[in-house]
Amino acid sequence: MNASGKSPAQYGGLDLFRIPAALLVVAVHTGPLLTVSSQANYLITDILARLAVPFFLAVSGFFLASGVQKGWRGLRRFCCKVLLLYGISILVYLPLMARNGYFRGCTPLSLAADLVFNGPFYHLWYFPAAVLGAVIVFLLLRRLGERGTLAVCGLLYLVGLLGDSYYGLSAVLAPLSAFYGLLFSCFDYTRNGLFLAPLFLLLGVLLREHPPRLAGRQYCALLCGGLALLMAEGELVAQLGSARHDSMYLALPLCIWPLMRLLCSVKLNSFSAIRTASTAVYVLHPLCIVAVRGGAKALGLLSQDGFLLGSSLLHYLAVATASLLAALPFALWRQRRGRVQSSPPALRARAEIDRSALAHNIGRLTKLLPSGCELMAVVKANAYGHGDVLTARVCMENGVKAFAVATLAEGIRLRRAGIKGEILILGWTPPEQSRTLARWRLTQAVVGPAYARALNDSGCRVKVHLAIDTGMHRLGFSWDGGDSLLTACGLKRLRVTGLFTHLAFSESLAPDAVRHTQEQLGRFRQAAELVTAAGYGPLALHALSSYGLLNYPPQSGMAYARPGIALYGVLSRPDEQVGTPPDLRPVLSLRAKIARIHALSPGDCAGYDGAFAPSSPARVAAVTIGYADGYPRSLSNGRGRVLIRGKFAPVAGLICMDQLLVDVTGIPEAREGDTVTLIGRDGEQVLTAEEVAQAAGTITNELLSRLGERVTRVLIP
Numbered sequence: 159m160n161a162s163g164k165s166p167a168q169y170g171g172l173d174l175f176r177i178p179a180a181l182l183v184v185a186v187h188t189g190p191l192l193t194v195s196s197q198a199n200y201l202i203t204d205i206l207a208r209l210a211v212p213f214f215l216a217v218s219g220f221f222l223a224s225g226v227q228k229g230w231r232g233l234r235r236f237c238c239k240v241l242l243l244y245g246i247s248i249l250v251y252l253p254l255m256a257r258n259g260y261f262r263g264c265t266p267l268s269l270a271a272d273l274v275f276n277g278p279f280y281h282l283w284y285f286p287a288a289v290l291g292a293v294i295v296f297l298l299l300r301r302l303g304e305r306g307t308l309a310v311c312g313l314l315y316l317v318g319l320l321g322d323s324y325y326g327l328s329a330v331l332a333p334l335s336a337f338y339g340l341l342f343s344c345f346d347y348t349r350n351g352l353f354l355a356p357l358f359l360l361l362g363v364l365l366r367e368h369p370p371r372l373a374g375r376q377y378c379a380l381l382c383g384g385l386a387l388l389m390a391e392g393e394l395v396a397q398l399g400s401a402r403h404d405s406m407y408l409a410l411p412l413c414i415w416p417l418m419r420l421l422c423s424v425k426l427n428s429f430s431a432i433r434t435a436s437t438a439v440y441v442l443h444p445l446c447i448v449a450v451r452g453g454a455k456a457l458g459l460l461s462q463d464g465f466l467l468g469s470s471l472l473h474y475l476a477v478a479t480a481s482l483l484a485a486l487p488f489a490l491w492r493q494r495r496g497r498v499q500s501s502p503p504a505l506r507a508r509a510e511i512d513r514s515a516l517a518h519n520i521g522r523l524t525k526l527l528p529s530g531c532e533l534m535a536v537v538k539a540n541a542y543g544h545g546d547v548l549t550a551r552v553c554m555e556n557g558v559k560a561f562a563v564a565t566l567a568e569g570i571r572l573r574r575a576g577i578k579g580e581i582l583i584l585g586w587t588p589p590e591q592s593r594t595l596a597r598w599r600l601t602q603a604v605v606g607p608a609y610a611r612a613l614n615d616s617g618c619r620v621k622v623h624l625a626i627d628t629g630m631h632r633l634g635f636s637w638d639g640g641d642s643l644l645t646a647c648g649l650k651r652l653r654v655t656g657l658f659t660h661l662a663f664s665e666s667l668a669p670d671a672v673r674h675t676q677e678q679l680g681r682f683r684q685a686a687e688l689v690t691a692a693g694y695g696p697l698a699l700h701a702l703s704s705y706g707l708l709n710y711p712p713q714s715g716m717a718y719a720r721p722g723i724a725l726y727g728v729l730s731r732p733d734e735q736v737g738t739p740p741d742l743r744p745v746l747s748l749r750a751k752i753a754r755i756h757a758l759s760p761g762d763c764a765g766y767d768g769a770f771a772p773s774s775p776a777r778v779a780a781v782t783i784g785y786a787d788g789y790p791r792s793l794s795n796g797r798g799r800v801l802i803r804g805k806f807a808p809v810a811g812l813i814c815m816d817q818l819l820v821d822v823t824g825i826p827e828a829r830e831g832d833t834v835t836l837i838g839r840d841g842e843q844v845l846t847a848e849e850v851a852q853a854a855g856t857i858t859n860e861l862l863s864r865l866g867e868r869v870t871r872v873l874i875p
């Protein structure tokens with residue numbers, strides 16, 4: 159389970175690979191095959207193991223991506239975290255640094271260079287590199303966009319290469335060798351935050367921001383190709399003898415990209431404990447090298463070439479085991495902390511959002527669309543109470559590229575959370591907000607002629623869809639062009655990219671309703687022809703909401719369908735007939751807790767006005783949800799029912815603002831602390847949102863969208 163707002167964590171693949179990656183880093187520093195075969199050792203430690211650090215950087219970039227969305231605050235959080243770790247690591251290694259005589263030849267300048275570029279102890283350079291790289295990527299992305307940033311980071315990497323594996327080549331040209339002379343007076347290597355880190359951090363960010371384009375098999379093939387190239391390149395570099403250090407290869411980015419894609423495609427929940435463990439292995443392994451050597455020396459097991467019993471492999475295994483053991487307490491600590499944080503008792507009232515049901519519904523509804531027509535997920539009103547950011551993220555992961563909201567604030571909220579693609583505001587926005595609309599790249603519905611003028615006059619060019627009134631008489635321009643529809647199209651600061659209408663009768667299949675709907679759709683087509691004939695376009699046309707989509711096969715030429723309620727797997731009322739039975743799954747379950755149980759004798763009464771007054775002995779349970787949470791007060795006095803331990807219990811007396819009473823006389827096994835299901839499944843029984851809404855005298859759309867802020871949204875896989 160995940161707390162609401164957080165992006166659903168399914169990066170188990172990335173997490174798992176961190177352990178072998180960390181062990182590869184240990185290999186770089188121990189040379190496990192040195193005594194076996196220098197050729198094999200070169201292959202493992204000097205070539206393959208070079209994947210480890212770029213991999214870690216790309217993973218950091220992957221998680222930095224959501225920070226980049228949040229702006230400076232996100233960047234600062236990332237940097238603070240890394241710097242804290244850096245600081246702790248330095249403290250851990252201070253004694254070793256002192257013993258190695260680090261502080262003897264040290265000047266303020268060399269100390270500064272070490273802290274920023276080289277790392278004061280040999281593997282610690284990673285941390286300042288991650289921070290420096292992140293700042294560079296962040297600033298570049300803001301100024302140059304993705305392509306520009308990729309170009310600059312690629313260039314930096316090339317400069318780094320010429321100072322690393324291909325250093326020998328830079329000696330050929332005098333200005334070049336002077337340039338590198340200058341660089342190396344500032345730092346020891348180019349594998350630092352300036353040249354190595356930005357490219358891989360950026361790759362991580364881009365991976366997060368763009369869905370995969372190829373199939374798993376194709377990424378596999380790319381990875382194999384990349385690895386072969388890496389081997390060949392390693393061979394070439396060895397032949398050239400050009401390396402000053404061999405951390406950077408041309409083929410590395412070509413390996414990291416498909417590797418990350420493959421690992422991301424593994425749908426496993428994240429393991430924060432493994433993340434912590436791999437970091438601990440990285441930080442602590444040099445300490446373990448020292449400890450293993452010290453121990454072996456004391457026992458007389460250290461051979462002359464410095465290996466345990468003369469075997470580099472044994473030596474490596476000892477160091478790797480020691481590192482893993484040293485990391486274990488940190489992993490356990492993290493595991494325990496995670497468990498405490500995600501334990502549900504803190505949740506008084508919760509709406510569980512079923513991620514796979516939502517994905518299923520998206521798939522089902524998409525199947526109904528003709529080619530060229532896409533889903534525009536309607537996530538207004540906090541996604542009908544489901545949590546807008548949460549819902550939009552799951553939609554985005556399932557290929558949805560367009561969203562509709564009702565207000566400006568809803569649109570901005572989604573953008574801040576990193577939602578990409580089209581976001582259309584269906585409702586009225588103050589026309590003087592054109593600058594805000596443009597800044598957040600929101601598309602505004604134009605609700606009528608006067609509104610069009612006001613929006614146009616407010617100064618900033620805005621992307622708009624024109625609402626067409628085809629008979630509902632709510633919002634929009636008259637379909638026949640009578641009230642200056644074409645004038646609006648010609649306004650300079652309105653960039654008209656779409657035309658839409660809303661159907662008033664699409665819920666019903668009664669002959670009259672069908673006639674009305676056909677008439678509305680016909681009028682909409684005419685309005686579209688009118689605008690297109692006048693030379694405006696191309697236009698994205700859309701008309702169908704949930705019932706429109708289920709009752710009227712979408713026509714070709716439509717760019718979107720705009721389902722809301724159907725996306726959430728319910729219809730407005732129980733047992734409704736629709737043209738295409740949709741096979742949808744309800745996404746939301748509403749649950750609360752029993753806070754207290756009282757036994758009542760005849761003559762006792764419970765709740766406001768003593769409205770629950772049983773005539774025989776009864777048990778009444780106080781449940782932690784009330785009408786301020788969106789559970790309708792109209793369900794009082796037995797009109798509503800809930801599920802406890804798989805059995806139905808009626809609402810007792812009047813529903814309060816924060817609590818309600820249920821009659822649990824028929825459920826003697828009910829206990830304080832039990833979970834109460836108000837919408838959803840409990841064991842064999844189900845309470846549908848349709849049933850609850852009907853009992854409350856309303857429709858699911860209202861019931862769900864009124865679920866309050868105090869209800870915690872929880873994503874379940």
Ligand SMILES: *Cc1c(COP(=O)(O)O)cnc(C)c1O
Nearest residue numbers: 536584660703704720721722723
């Ligand atoms: C709310 C809304 C929708 C979605 O309606 P559902 O019936 O929930 O599918 C579509 N279009 C417009 C204009 C809306 O206001």
